Amino acid sequence: MGCVKPETPDHSRSPESNDHVSTPKHEANERGWQAKALGADNALRTAVDRVRPAAHSVGQWLAPLLQRLMQWLAPLLQRLMQWLSPLLQRVQDAPAVRRLRERVAPHVPESVKKAPRLRSMQVGAGIAAVGVVGLIIGGVAGGNDEHDVEEAAVAAPIEQQKADPPQTRAETKSQAQAEEAKQDAPLGPPVEGIDVSNHNGNIDWKKVAADNKKFTFVLASDGTDFSNPKYSEQYHGAKDAGLIAGAYHFARPDDSDGATQANRFLDIMDYKNDGKTLPPVLDLEVDPNGGSCYGMSVDQMHQWTKSFNDTVKQRTGKDPIVYANPSFWKQCMGSTDTFKDHDLWLAAYEVDSPTVPKGFQDWDFWQYTDKGEVAGVAGNTDINQYKEGFERLKQLAS
Template identity: 85%
Template sequence: MKPETPDHSRSPESNDHVSTPKHEANERGWQAKATGVDDALRTAVDRVRPAAHRVGQWLAPLIQRLMQWLTPLLQRVQDAPAVRRLRERVAPHVPDSVKNAPRLRSMQVGAGIAAVGIVGLIIGGLAGGDDRDVEEAAMASPMEQKKAENPQTRAETTSGDNTQDAPLGPPVEGIDVSNHNGNIDWKKVAGDNKKFTFVLASDGTDFANPKYSEQYHGAKDAGLIAGAYHFARPDDSDGATQANRFLDIMDYQNDGKTLPPVLDLEVDPNGGSCYDMSVDQMHQWTKAFNDTVKQRTGKDPIIYANPSFWKQCMGSTDTFSNHNLWLAAYEVDSPTVPKGFQDWDFWQYTDKGNVAGVGGNTDINQYKEGIERLKELAG
């Protein structure tokens, strides 16, 4: 038999792998390492996904608002008298071959509006006169532009009544708790970067959370923005009765640190139904509750619900679309907003959260518009 050389390839038989204990141990080691790397990657992706989703949610409305602001701005630049006069002066001196050039046509909307428009505004500003109102309006936000077009609202703006919404910011997190959570170290909760909480105050007609005062005021003392919620049981008593009892327990204070009262609407925990009530009856019950809260606090209550309840028991109504929505939806990257609402404000995205200062699992929530708007909502 000739010795094996680079010029003599192995036969199929000689390619058969002969396993040894050492080789099998090495293979098992590599398989374990590969499995460990795969698990680590999956864990990393699971941790990054919510953060990436929150960043996307934060950026999307900013981009949308920027586009909403730029569109009327560019249109007003085009329509400004100074710009029109400049175009009229320049146009006769531009050869037709240049006007019709494809490259120039593609630039007319972008660079043409920007460069010529800015020059036109400068000329108009130097010339003074009525053009200034239009040019100043062109640099304003869409809401300010509407005020500039109306002399009455423009006068109101200059008189000092020019409040604006708080700036949009990245989402912030909070928790909701009940008597089941027991004693809570709220300083640790705050240290875990939780900015707000909702505390169960009452349930139906008869139950009141014995830990409510301790939990609610403890959260406020630790610097969290706090709110209270009522678990509705429409088959116990009418909406006004439950609202009054809830508010008596809650002791709502308009102190800049209290979120609007919350109406927690869920299916009957004893039967999974809509409390043997029709959609219309559920509407009437909810309206009576909300009207009572509004009358006593001046605030429209936040509505807590999930999409299936809103469809099954409320008929996907838009009657309450002016209320802030606290949406329950677990194990999803982005919650489905029930028909009847344009968007969610609070999102309860898990009931198995681990938060410093709270024993066991707890619900974790997200407020989508940032801490400054959360403070504004509590104002």
Template identity: 40%
Template sequence: MKRVWLSAVILAAGMTGVAEAADGVPGVDVSNWTGDIDWESVALGGGKFAFVQATEGGDYRNPRFGTQFGGAAEAGLFRGAYHFAQPHESDGRTQADYFLQNGGDWIGDGQTLPGVLDVEDNPYKDKNGKNSCYGLSTKDMVTWIEDFTVRYRRATGRHVIIYTSTSWWRTCTGNSAAFRSNPLWLARWGSEPGSLPKNWKRHTFWQSAEKGTLAGGQNAFNGSESQLKALANPPAEVMVSGEATSRTSYRVVVTNTGPHPVKDIKVSGRAFGGQRVVEAPACKFSGTAVSCRIKELPRAKKVMFVFTTQPRKPKGTVGMNVTVGSVKLTLKAR
């Protein structure tokens, strides 16, 4: 498979190096316990983003979420919602759905950051009788996180951000390296982020203190403000795959794997090896050439094209060259 980006790409989570808090873009995280927030003061104090708790487990919703989330936006901040995981209560997919239904769904307004999965040390040991890992084995914890992240990705087209500490990740996931596509929000109070979980080479956000000059927890985005903006407003993304199913049949699949609908996708192909195109449903064709157009491809949807050819020779290599955007595929058969 080859991946084509249909607009300019800025990888907000792909920056080199690990910046300290003073060098990043400042922001905050808040919950119901933070109370009423003067968001104008946060903005005037230099804050550029805010993460707001939306849900916990499968039955708690922050009663202040709407006010806090909306207030951050009105003050001009980038804002994102987070879910505090309770892995012993229900499976990851169930809690992802609860999060999505209660404030965690991503919207492409240019101001909303991807949602956050907060997985950390069990704070309710005295109440639920579970250990720091909620009674789950490292294998079961990785499965739980995978179920949550996959469900969120399928629902929104975004990779959920994972908030965790290095020590908890090592203990409770066995230092899993299975979530490299998910941006890391590192929890480590102090003057430096320190070592990271094995899964990541860099952090995207860093929570450096529980309290500070701004409301709520003190955080920094590991990059520039323009890169933070790109994380809230990513480019469209289309994946193209193809295969020669026989000497006379070729299949091309165009899938929208990004967060936005994509319009006017052009697919063109040309047969080689002494053959001509004789059938191409929903496309125009003549001789060796074929041309198709997708007017609009909604998020998470795909379109498949099947081209039928008629070779002039019974033997030898034949095939089709197919172009979709900047992607070029060569499909061969013998």
């Protein structure tokens, strides 16, 4: 046989070579598939862009909700364990149980003997886990980075180990009541009250209460020299009639320093934390003799006010309520937010809704008229609203 040269393969016809074939029809099909793929990709991106804000909003709404749930659940479980621990200990120490344990102990395997301890450890670990979850969710909701969350998770078991020893049932109940008292009372409809001074004279407080007025502020002192001669009669008369009462001091920063006037005011007021007394009030207004800021700069007014407020806080444990109107706060206080955490008693007449001075988030009390007519009070008097309802007013007085 002769040597036959192998036929050169026809690569143009092999299946592997079809990708390299370029025809108008093939190119059209390829462009069609590319267009479809690009369209699908764009549609997917558009859908993701539309869903992302909603998902982010849901996350922002859900995170604080879960955080509050964990914050509520963790102390509840801890209180439950604190309540159960002494009870279980008393059962374990009972003579009958002790005798039974002594009889049964020799016949119980070691693994079973350790079971109660294991269960206690598991419960403790569960409480610690709740704390860790709460801290982690709190960190996410607050925008902390991963490092902060890891530190919180590591710290939680350590804090659990440092927990106070088991308390008695009475102590646990007292602690629970104290924690409940710290929570906000339910929000209610606004309630009305009046503020009075020596100019209002004798007041029939029972008639005031019957006129559905729930609180009053009484002038106690003015500057360094004046005190309301009717103060004790008006203040205690209001309390005796069932009203929640507070006292206010008319500030005169050019008379003396803030601490001096605060101490004099508190001596006259005779503040008592009896559940019926509102925090002391600092009445800040322009100089009645000249309409100015008592010849003081904005910074000097800040310092005077801070001195007064700090003295009140030191002696009563309460931040004083600040009384002011928008024009004074702008003119004499420079719209500062230094006192934004104080309750604001805002004076604004003949308006449907008062303008809150820059530096405060909102008003708490609103003196909306100085021409009010109230049963039991001769002539016109100031009428005020407390916006958050009677239950929170009582809480403010506690």
